[in-house]
Every structure is written in structure tokens, then in C-alpha cells.
Amino acid sequence: MKEIMVVVRMKKTGATKKALVAAGVAGFTAVKVSGRGRLVTDPVQIEECKAKLLAMGMTDLGDAGDTDKLITSFLDGSRLFPRRLFTILAHDDDVPRIVEAITKANRTDYGIGDGAIFVMPILDAVRVRTGESGEAAIW
Incomplete structure (x- = not known):
């Protein structure tokens, strides 16, 4: 089993x-x-992911600074998925x-x-x- x-x-x-x-x-x-899981360490890949998330309408979450912090925290490992x-x-x-x-x-x-x-x-x-x-x- x-x-x-x-x-x-x-x-x-x-x-x-x-x-x-x-x-x-x-x-x-x-x-x-x-x-x-495994952290993404490639800065180019992080920027690509960030651009995709921002393009998906993530700006509705608040002001641009808060949205950027939220997305970055998902990508740099400081936030859980x-x-x-x-x-x-x-x-x-x-x-x-x-x-x-x-x-x-x-x-x-x-x-x-x-x-x-x-x-x-x-x-x-x-x-x-x-x-x-x-x-x-x-x-």
C-alpha cells in the first residue's frame, strides 16, 4: 500500500x-x-511573472505601490500560496x-x-x- x-x-x-x-x-x-515550493531566483523570470500578473488586472487590489508589494511578496518567497x-x-x-x-x-x-x-x-x-x-x- x-x-x-x-x-x-x-x-x-x-x-x-x-x-x-x-x-x-x-x-x-x-x-x-x-x-x-522552490523559490524563483532568476530576476528576469521574476520580472516576467510580475508583468504578467500586473497585466491580469491585479491593479484592482489597491494603489500601484501596494499591488507591486503584493506581487513581489508572492514571487520572492515572503508570502505563501x-x-x-x-x-x-x-x-x-x-x-x-x-x-x-x-x-x-x-x-x-x-x-x-x-x-x-x-x-x-x-x-x-x-x-x-x-x-x-x-x-x-x-x-
Whole structure:
């Protein structure tokens, strides 16, 4: 048995749920989280991202100085991003199929921030309602 933890963009929540159902996942848990991944250190890439965000109408947030500070704090690592965390229990043989489905649903052309997938071993699982344990408890 494996536990698959997936961190994705909030806007990719629906696509991720659909991909999991299409991949045959029996059940999963999703919660809102905040965090951040690898920092972008390339000043050129930071300026490009900042320009894109400003062009997307971010000026509605307040005056230009406040908007610039907000965008910069997202890009320089001093602010956390809202994300969705999915937790899935799966049979070992199903993990590659599930990881592939999640990856296809969440890959973007942005080059950063597409999420992360962690696969960890599970020693045991118990279904509370029936008392089933092990592999029988997760499907």
C-alpha cells in the first residue's frame, strides 16, 4: 500500500478530482493548504511573472505601490500560496497510473508552481465501519 500526497494549484482542483475518478481511485481527501515550493531566483523570470500578473488586472487590489508589494511578496518567497492537498491511498500496482493522471491534469506551460507528488509506504489501514484491514481497507 502507498499513500500519495499531491499539492496542486487551487485552480486545478476540479481537473485533479476528475483525473483521479477517471484513473479509478476509490476515494481521496482534499484540504486547503498554504505553502510554497522552490523559490524563483532568476530576476528576469521574476520580472516576467510580475508583468504578467500586473497585466491580469491585479491593479484592482489597491494603489500601484501596494499591488507591486503584493506581487513581489508572492514571487520572492515572503508570502505563501494557497494550494490544495490531496491524499490518496492506493495499491502499489496502481501508483504509476494515478501519478500519471495527476501529472497530466496539473502540468502547465508556466514553468513553475505546477505542484508536487509524494509517494510513501503505508504499513496498515483499517476501515472503521467493517474492521477490514490492510489492502481490503483501501478499496
